[in-house]
Amino acid sequence: MRVHKGKKCYQCSVCLREFKTNVNLINHKETHRGNRSYQCSECLKDFKQRSYLVQHMKVHSKEKPFQCKECLKSFKHRSYLVLHLRIHTGEKPYQCSECFKSFSQHSHLLKHKKVHTRERPYQCLECEKDFTDKSGLGRHMRVHTGERSFQCSECGKDFSDKSDLVRHVKIHSKEKLYRCTECNKEFNYKSGLVKHTRCHTEGKPYKCSICLKDFSQRSYLVQHMRVHTGERPYHCSVCLKDFKRNSQLEIHKRVHTGERPYQCAECQKGFSDKSNFVRHMRVHTGEKPYQCSECFKYFSQHSHLLLHMKGHKSESPYHCSDCLLDFSSNSELLIHMRVHIREKSKTPLT
8 A cells, every 4th residue: 555655665774765665675775785696697797686687687598578569570678679669650759859859769869969969978099089979989999990790690791880780681681661651662771761751742852053953862962963073982992992972882892802692592693782683683583674665665674775765766876987887876886896897907008
């Protein structure tokens, strides 16, 4: 009855803090004694309370008794499941009092608030770069140490950041949890879905001041501007080649590492980038997604369709400098040029 009435009848004789039950008081007293009487038999870590030990043992047992009914993903702790469910429900109970932005986790809100205060209490001793949180500093330090503690169990690739590993693993599992309700397009990450939905709701609010082309995202406009400026801010540390996009640099690095993360399940052929893998798969599936609007013929690659369309438009942009004949493709011109090369080789020298 004491609990229901809200009274706290059990008082700590050391700090005078009050508790509703004697059990809570006993557990609290252990904090003053510094007693760590519960030890993990696996890693010998000590705990003040038995309940903390029980919770810790789940790390070693790999038991995941809490399962999400939406995607069947399992978790070691109920609190982890509660946080995960917000992915499906979209619940964001924590709101920033400055800009009213909402977050699904309290820790995310605390981290965000530092954007307003500009507080960066964690500094790298190597390059003196500042960070808002300790985990950000920890990830950054791996740049200097070269540490790659997270390994993919499928292909053995190592990563310095766990989030990069999680993102990479989805290449193998093809897991896509987020789907657009408008066009049913699927995404691996919620951020990708959020950006995509702007195509349906906001149109293309970002305009290029040079060619007036519109974009749905500011990042797309920034990338596009490099077409006009010629800027290539991403550099390969091996061959010093420059790239306009970080994604292009990452794909290029595989030339040096030999990595081919995309493998065809039919013929086991490996590919360094996804676009080549997708084009290759059409060899096995017979898929031809590109159709000519003039004769309705289908093609497996967009470049093949463009080449074909020149036949309808009677375009012949490739000219032979020897006989002035015109050709619709560069490959046809190169084949034709062999005729002149043979003729010149047969001409006697004077």
